[in-house]
Amino acid sequence: MQVVVLVPAYQPDGQLLSLLAAVHQLDPTLELLVVDDGSAEATAPALAGARELGATVLRHEVNRGKGAALRTGLAHVARVWPHAGVVTADADGQHLPEDVVAAAARVRAGSCLLLGVRRFTGEGVPLRSRVGNLVSMVLVRAATGRALTDTQTGLRGFSPGLWPWLLTVRGDRFEYELRVLLEAARLGLPIDQMPITTVYAQGNTSSHFRAVRDSVRVYRPLALFLLSSLTAFAVDSVALVLLDALTGSLWLSVVGARLVSGTVNYSVNRRVVFTAGRSRGSALGYIALAGSLLLANLVLLSGLTAAGVGLLPAKLGTEPLLVTLSFAVQRVAVFGRSRAHRPSSSPDTDLVTDVPAPVAALAGGHRAMTPDRR
Numbered sequence: 001m002q003v004v005v006l007v008p009a010y011q012p013d014g015q016l017l018s019l020l021a022a023v024h025q026l027d028p029t030l031e032l033l034v035v036d037d038g039s040a041e042a043t044a045p046a047l048a049g050a051r052e053l054g055a056t057v058l059r060h061e062v063n064r065g066k067g068a069a070l071r072t073g074l075a076h077v078a079r080v081w082p083h084a085g086v087v088t089a090d091a092d093g094q095h096l097p098e099d100v101v102a103a104a105a106r107v108r109a110g111s112c113l114l115l116g117v118r119r120f121t122g123e124g125v126p127l128r129s130r131v132g133n134l135v136s137m138v139l140v141r142a143a144t145g146r147a148l149t150d151t152q153t154g155l156r157g158f159s160p161g162l163w164p165w166l167l168t169v170r171g172d173r174f175e176y177e178l179r180v181l182l183e184a185a186r187l188g189l190p191i192d193q194m195p196i197t198t199v200y201a202q203g204n205t206s207s208h209f210r211a212v213r214d215s216v217r218v219y220r221p222l223a224l225f226l227l228s229s230l231t232a233f234a235v236d237s238v239a240l241v242l243l244d245a246l247t248g249s250l251w252l253s254v255v256g257a258r259l260v261s262g263t264v265n266y267s268v269n270r271r272v273v274f275t276a277g278r279s280r281g282s283a284l285g286y287i288a289l290a291g292s293l294l295l296a297n298l299v300l301l302s303g304l305t306a307a308g309v310g311l312l313p314a315k316l317g318t319e320p321l322l323v324t325l326s327f328a329v330q331r332v333a334v335f336g337r338s339r340a341h342r343p344s345s346s347p348d349t350d351l352v353t354d355v356p357a358p359v360a361a362l363a364g365g366h367r368a369m370t371p372d373r374r
Contacts, residue, residue, distance in 0.1 A: 002084040008069035015093035022097035038063035067176025090154040116155030116196040144185035236261035285334040
């Protein structure tokens with residue numbers, strides 16, 4: 001299998017040339033592809049050097065972000081090397097050439113989606129990187145059930161059948177990489193993890209990640225996932241307390257509160273969180289799920305209150321478990337299929353709205369840019 005090393009580059013310097021030269025020396029069969037994401041004219045020598053090393057250089061006239069640069073490169077690969085695998089790497093010296101070549105070998109061996117995962121330990125790792133990865137790791141685990149030890153890595157590998165899907169994932173900047181992981185988990189794609197060397201030159205000052213603005217973009221998908229559940233929990237808790245005060249019946253109060261909160265949760269999840277179209281299947285699936293959770297809620301609350309626990313503390317104790325279970329079932333069974341068959345109105349619709357046949361096959365069984373002439 002041919003493998004293309006794709007490097008999105010913004011304001012690159014000599015580190016880009018060092019990476020490309022070393023990768024080419026280690027494995028001359030690898031194709032080199034650089035996407036210049038609107039860099040200043042001062043970076044022209046570095047990009048010219050990349051071309052001299054045999055790399056194809058594509059250019060955005062203005063800075064559009066890492067996600068946009070990755071999609072531009074992937075679209076070029078799909079046109080020029082449609083049967084090739086891809087390994088993405090950063091241009092700022094964070095990835096060793098040996099790890100890039102090892103990732104290419106894993107893609108050739110059949111890896112569907114590969115992550116080069118770093119160890120966030122040792123004195124050289126900046127605090128913001130430690131904290132950022134820990135937060136992202138916890139949230140991704142909560143949202144997808146996948147234990148991914150490095151969700152922010154730029155060293156990744158993709159098998160050829162993923163191009164149609166990868167080009168529909170939304171996000172022009174750093175959030176694109178996180179959305180790829182969220183959608184891969186939703187589709188059931190196998191995600192391999194390969195340990196790589198952790199490199200942070202000069203405290204990672206060469207990184208173009210903007211701590212506040214880009215963090216908002218990165219964590220927005222996860223925030224939507226969790227905010228909907230928290231909103232439903234708040235509505236359910238308030239309705240439960242009010243109905244219990246009015247009726248004095250625990251079972252009637254639980255049923256009434258769940259009907260109110262369930263209506264809110266279904267509407268928000270369908271329209272905002274999972275962006276699923278209207279379908280009878282999703283509605284029936286949600287009703288079945290809501291009924292099951294309602295029964296579980298009644299049993300748990302009845303047992304706890306009978307044991308002397310107050311209604312509200314009992315509610316606070318049982319709800320996290322039910323919310324987690326509810327989200328997992330909705331993501332996979334209730335809205336997953338309706339989103340998979342929802343027609344896409346544009347390439348930039350929220351997350352993935354269509355599942356190409358090659359992607360479905362990979363999930364089921366694992367094993368208009370031009371070259372820059374400036």
